[in-house]
Amino acid sequence: MARPARRRRLLAGFVLLLLAMAPHMAVASPPGGPAVQTGTEEDGHDLWLRYRPLAAARAQAVRPQAQGIVVEGPPTPVTDAARRELLNGLSSLLGAPVATLQSARPGAIILRRNDQSASQIAGLGTQGYAIQPLAMAGGMATVITANSDTGLLYGSFALLRHVQLGGTLHDFTETAAPKLKIRVLDHWDNLDRSVERGYAGQSIWDWWRLPDQPDARLTDYARANASIGINGAVLNNVNAVAQSLTAPYLAKAAAIADVLRPYGMKVYLSARFSAPIELGHLKTADPLDPAVQAWWNAKADEIYALIPDFGGFLVKANSEGQPGPGDYGRTHADGANMLASALRPHGGIVMWRAFVYSERDASDRAMQAYAQLQPLDGKFAANVLLQVKNGPIDFQPREPFHPLFGAMPRTQVMMEVQITKEYLGFANSVAYLGTMWQEVLQADTCRPHCGTTVAQGLEQPDQPTALTGIAGVANIGTDRNWTGSDFDQANWYAYGRLAWNPDLGADRIAREWLAQTFSADPHFIAPAQRLMMMSRQAVVEYMTPLGLAHQMATGHHYGPAPWVSxxxxxxxxxxxxxxADQAGIGFDRTATGSNALAQYAPELARQWGNKQTVPLDLLLWFHRCGWDEKLRDGRTTWQDLIGRYDQGMADVDTMRHLWLSIEPYVDDRRFARIDAVLAVQQHDARWWRDASLAYYLAISGKALPDGVRAPDRSLSDYKAIQLEFVPGITK
Structure with missing residues (x-):
């Protein structure tokens, strides 16, 4: 009998019908029947913490190794959270209750905190853990050791991940510590529960019901973050309103902090730079004014009285209309250091965003952040992190790494990435961003010498005690599956794993996520992992091939609009x-153009400044090319551009083909939802390809090569498309 998901599938045309049928003719059910029971459904709420029962043989092998949990030393809220997670997770995985034990014995999992502050376990720091088997009279136990309660929590989640991925305990040894100290999610959430660039429902912070009625779902949010090592959350939009710093809203933030604290998470707030004027009724927000400094000092005291472990402030200043120190002729360092001084007595930090550009600056936008901030190297306070986007424009499907990475050796720099896919199709596309972030993290900055990656620069600042960190703009909302699209959960997961260790491979992370979220069966993992690993490049090809950027529609950034001027x-x-014009296409950033290349190390400037050595994926980012100019792959610019649009569209077809081929391994509801997303993505890829080519045909006067399909509609038809009530747009 056909499964409900198959009956519900909508196929667009005969070709798509064949595409849907092919995998079902070629793929057999796994031995013993389908991997999931027909008719089963999951809503996605459990994320990668599903803890579904193991196969009988595996459960039988692990069960004697996990008979109970022992917490040595006095219990704390954090160790209680770790113990509960192990009890619930292992009981579910093994199909039998796991108990809390009062003392160690064979088969126990022991949480052992090192309480000797003078003799910390080397290599673990304050957040790392060590897991190893322990021989004892009568058999074996497993011990998780850490220098802190939080380390024990992270070790507990690591052990559960190991079991979910097919491992047993008495042969498991792992030592791990985060390479970046601060690993935060930036929520662009507003007080009315709208979410700027949010595609998964409303904000999970229900401010109206706080502080007295914190949502029980916040505990699941904290658990999910702790499981991948995220240790902070910025609660409100970087386009901040001063009201977030008023007493009623600080009390609400404190209630959230109480829920997150047992899972090793701190709360942070985006601070509006002009708050002393709006809340304190001062006439100025000049960071060098003593009255302004006194106002922020008092505000910091007020916050820490409510939230003793408050993390600090995130600040967007003098960018896109936001107030900042530049309004008073002061530098970004002046503004950041004033706030840092207020937070310093309490142990707080300032994350100062480097996303700055000005409507009064006619220079290349890609150059403006470097020009404003690099001269300030060494002038930021010790508790300031400069938060730099992964690329110099704005979270594009592909950009070169930001030139500030490696260029500010005396400044603590953290990276900012966007988990929510503002420029990559919202929740209507499958685009695994682990490959994007890996590409940036492993990029060679050639600073201070070639062979120095962006990741190494983030991990190893000049001072051993310096702050290190990374921030991800969250894709989380009130949708039951958290992220709008089930596959977008992978980007939340990948961000956390790369924040913990920027040197992890995107392919490994994809396998981990798939096995925990859907099925560990290799017949599922291989095609699903291939789908994930090709997905982001597919989006690049049908949206912004050959190094194009920012070709999205105005404001909401959904769909193509290369003609907007x-x-x-x-x-x-x-x-x-x-x-683009009749002569060619591309932004000349060489010495004959804006010379943005001069902001990179000389070795990179030489490589990227030569059309024969620049990666073709960045060609039009750095070079202007004639339509008929022969590229080193043997095609002309025009031929290559068309070929890449077509390739991106074909790759999305392949992605859907791969998904249809693994239907037996996925529950009905999630299979149907992801299939529907891929169907929309097929439509959008064709729309992007056809609308873009219609524009370039008109602007260049070129003709399509023989055999190339013409756009389905006229350029005027594509220009007439107007989308209304697009999610993620807030006032």
Whole structure:
């Protein structure tokens, strides 16, 4: 009998029908029948912490090794959270109750905190853990050791991950510590529960019901973050309102902090720079004004009285209309250091965003952050982190790494990435961003010498005691599956794992996520992992091939609009970036153009400044090319551009084919939801390809090569498409 998901599938045309049928003719059910029972459904709420029962043979092998949990030493809220997670997780995985034990014995899992502060276990720091088997009279036990309660929590989740991925305990040895100290999610959430660039429902912070009625779901949020090592959350939008710092809302933030604290998470707030004017009724927010400094000192005292472990402030200043120190002729360092001084007595930090550009600056937008901030190297306080986006524009499907990485050796720099897919199709696409972030993290900055990656620069600042960190703009909302699309959970997971260890491979992380979220069966993992690993490049090809950027529609950034040229600021227009005309296409950032290449190390500037050695994926980012100019792959610019649009569209077809081929391994509800997303993505890939080519045909006067399909509609038809009530747009 056909499964419900198959009956519900909508196929668009005969070709798509064949595409859907092919995998079902080729793929057999796994031995012993389907991997999931027909008719089963999951809603996605459990994320990668599903803890579904192991196969009988595996459960039988592990059960004697996990008979109970022992917490040595006085219990704390954090060790209680670790113990509960182990009890619930192992009981579910093994199909038998696991007990709390009063003393160690064979088969026990022992949580052992090192309480000798003068003799910390080397290599673990304050957040790491060690897991190893322990021989004792009568058999074996497993011990998780750490220098802190939080380390024990992370070790407990690591052990559960190991079991979910097919491992047993008495042969398991792992020592791990995070390479970055601060690993935060930035929630662009507003007080009315709208979420800027959010595609998964409302904000999970229900401010109206706080502080008296914290949502029980926040505990699941904290658990999920702790399981992948995320240790902080910025609660409100970087486009902050001063009201977030008022007493009622600080009390609400304190209630959230109480829920997150047992899972090793601190709360942070985005601070509006002009708050002394708006809340304190001062006439200025000048960071060098003593009255302004006194106001922030008092505000910090007020916050820490409510939230003793408050993490600190995130600040967006003098960017896109936000107030900042530049309004008073002061530098970014002046502004950041003033706030840092207020937080320093309490142990708080400032994360100062480097996303700055000005409508009064006619220079290349990609160069403006470097120009403003690099001269301030060494001038930021010791509790300030400069938060730099992965690329110099704005979370594009592909960008070169930001030139500030490696260029500020005396400044603590953290990376900012966007988990929510503002420029990659929202929740209507499958785009695994682990490959994007790995590409940036492993990029060679050639600073201070070649062979120094972005990740190494983040992990190893000059001072051993320096702050290190990374921030991810969250894709989390009130949708039952948290992220709108089930596959977007993978990006939350990948961010956490790479924040813990930037040197982990995106392929390994994909396997981990798939096995825990769906099935560990290799017949499922192989095609699903292939789908994930090709997905982001597919989006690049059908949206911004050959190094194009920012070709998205105005404001909401969904869908193509390469023709837009009438917006108030030049750098908001897609035509600013592509610069297409009858002669050619591309942004000249060499010495003959904006010379943005000069902001990179000389070795990279030479490589990227040469059309024969620059990666073709960055060609039009750095170079202007004639339509008929022969590229080193043997095709002309025009041929290559068309070929890449077509390849991206074909890759999405392959992705859906791969998904249809593994239906027997996925429950009905999630299979149907992801299949529906892929169907939309097929439509959008064709839309992107056809609308873009219609524009370039008109602007260049070129003809399509023989055998190339013409766009389905006219350029005027594509220009007439207007989307209304698009999610993620807030006032």
């Amino acid at each position: 009438d917006l108030a600021r030049p750098e908001w227009n897609p035509t600013y970036y592509a610069r």
